[in-house]
Amino acid sequence: MAHYSHNFKIYKKWTHVLVVFCIIILPIVFILLAGQISQISTRTLILGLGLSFYRLIIAYAISLVLGILLAVTLGHGKLGDFFVPVFDLFQNLPSFALIPVFVILFGYTNKMAILFIASSVLWPILFSILSALRTAKTDYNEAATIFGATGLKKILYYLIPLSFPAIITGSIVGISIGWEAVIGIEIIGLSNGIGSFLNSAAQSDKQLLTLGIITLLLLVFSINRLVWMPLLKKSQLYAE
Amino acid sequence: MQNDFILKVNDLSHSFNEENKRNFDVIKNVSFSVKKGEFLSIVGPSGSGKSTLLRIITGLIQPTRGSIELNTDKTAMVFQNFAIFPWLTVHDNIGFGLKMANIPKKERKAIVSEKIKEVGLTGFDKKYPKELSGGMRQRVGLARALAVNPELLIMDEPFSSLDTFTAEKLRSDLLEIWYKYQMTIVMVTHLVEEALQLSDRVIIVSKRPAEIKQILDVNLDRPRNIRSEHFFSLLDNITSQIEL
Numbered sequence: 001m002a003h004y005s006h007n008f009k010i011y012k013k014w015t016h017v018l019v020v021f022c023i024i025i026l027p028i029v030f031i032l033l034a035g036q037i038s039q040i041s042t043r044t045l046i047l048g049l050g051l052s053f054y055r056l057i058i059a060y061a062i063s064l065v066l067g068i069l070l071a072v073t074l075g076h077g078k079l080g081d082f083f084v085p086v087f088d089l090f091q092n093l094p095s096f097a098l099i100p101v102f103v104i105l106f107g108y109t110n111k112m113a114i115l116f117i118a119s120s121v122l123w124p125i126l127f128s129i130l131s132a133l134r135t136a137k138t139d140y141n142e143a144a145t146i147f148g149a150t151g152l153k154k155i156l157y158y159l160i161p162l163s164f165p166a167i168i169t170g171s172i173v174g175i176s177i178g179w180e181a182v183i184g185i186e187i188i189g190l191s192n193g194i195g196s197f198l199n200s201a202a203q204s205d206k207q208l209l210t211l212g213i214i215t216l217l218l219l220v221f222s223i224n225r226l227v228w229m230p231l232l233k234k235s236q237l238y239a240e
Numbered sequence: 241m242q243n244d245f246i247l248k249v250n251d252l253s254h255s256f257n258e259e260n261k262r263n264f265d266v267i268k269n270v271s272f273s274v275k276k277g278e279f280l281s282i283v284g285p286s287g288s289g290k291s292t293l294l295r296i297i298t299g300l301i302q303p304t305r306g307s308i309e310l311n312t313d314k315t316a317m318v319f320q321n322f323a324i325f326p327w328l329t330v331h332d333n334i335g336f337g338l339k340m341a342n343i344p345k346k347e348r349k350a351i352v353s354e355k356i357k358e359v360g361l362t363g364f365d366k367k368y369p370k371e372l373s374g375g376m377r378q379r380v381g382l383a384r385a386l387a388v389n390p391e392l393l394i395m396d397e398p399f400s401s402l403d404t405f406t407a408e409k410l411r412s413d414l415l416e417i418w419y420k421y422q423m424t425i426v427m428v429t430h431l432v433e434e435a436l437q438l439s440d441r442v443i444i445v446s447k448r449p450a451e452i453k454q455i456l457d458v459n460l461d462r463p464r465n466i467r468s469e470h471f472f473s474l475l476d477n478i479t480s481q482i483e484l
Contacts, residue, residue, distance in 0.1 A: 139320075139323035142298075148337055149336075149340050164327065
């Protein structure tokens with residue numbers, strides 16, 4: 001059986017550094033090499049992908065914090081009986097229908113894009129945590145209460161660790177929906193980012209389009225292998 | 241003297257409100273008191289509301305009628321299905337109550353190490369619950385309760401999820417711990433033999449709604465001979481009162 005240290009380290013120190021390094025380096029090396037070989041300009045591709053990734057990360061961070069907060073404060077117990085149907089109603093709004101609203105509020109800006117992406121990423125994370133909290137064994141909750149976990153302590157030392165596997169699975173789904181949202185909004189409403197890059201490459205340079213798609217896949221794949229898979233493995237520990 | 245009592249249950253009744261159904265009573269007019277240092281067992285058929293009674297005593301559930309007087313604020317509980325947290329190591333599970341009470345890390349570590357030794361988990365402090373057997377998980381549950389130095393230890397069918405050999409070993413360990421700590425124990429069980437083997441008094445409750453049928457003093461010498469004639473006559477007496 002695998003041995004884990006009891007804090008949240010998912011990699012040993014050196015591998016961790018290497019992993020972060022790989023996420024950034026691998027796609028760039030690939031683009032540069034491919035660019036060299038096929039003699040096409042890859043600067044806009046790198047910048048575009050970087051910008052899209054940045055938007056996604058910020059939107060994910062917002063969704064993660066908001067999802068955890070909403071779930072642990074409103075999502076369980078009697079409050080949850082009221083709020084879960086409300087969340088479900090909002091979840092069912094097609095997020096692309098909200099683009100005009102975000103545009104009216106924030107214009108064609110980075111802020112608009114990030115908030116729109118967050119509005120899609122939030123739901124899988126929130127609902128994943130909600131179902132974890134609502135199906136948790138009641139004696140865990142009782143033990144937490146009896147041994148003094150109340151208020152903020154209950155959230156930090158009971159509800160969040162209890163939700164950890166759900167946070168991971170919710171994040172995996174959320175990030176994949178987030179990629180759709182970021183590329184969608186960049187094609188529809190913005191003139192930069194990987195979505196916009198692919199859109200214009202499709203009309204001018206098919207080679208560039210292929211390169212763009214492969215690079216994007218490589219980035220998505222590296223994040224999945226290097227971040228989510230180890231976290232998912234770690235979360236299996238939580239199952240009794 | 242009033243202070244002899246660590247717990248008083250006064251005319252307690254409880255009913256659950258199920259949606260679209262009439263209220264149904266789980267506990268009816270239950271009164272008893274528990275002396276400091278006493279080992280009290282509550283026996284009755286499964287589903288008779290015994291566990292609900294414990295949850296009312298610990299404050300997890302507010303009773304419909306009646307009251308609880310607790311003469312201590314140091315209570316702890318051991319659960320039937322252990323309820324130790326799968327995301328914490330043995331060490332951190334045992335220290336959970338201490339951490340919630342803001343006991344400094346160093347002090348916490350010392351107490352936890354002591355409890356680990358006491359319940360026989362030496363060498364397992366870095367293991368996770370899923371790496372442990374049922375008996376060992378319950379040892380963690382017991383150590384977590386002992387760590388907060390309880391004056392009143394509440395136990396809900398603590399040995400019912402274990403095999404008979406493991407349960408027997410844990411029972412004798414529990415008695416040793418009880419002698420050492422001089423704490424009060426209130427235990428719910430459906431095993432009459434277990435109640436007789438361990439406790440000073442046994443409360444026999446009826447089928448739902450739980451009403452007290454008899455409070456029996458177990459005047460057997462310790463350590464108890466569970467093969468003696470007296471033991472068997474008490475066993476028969478209680479068993480005959482429990483409705484199925």
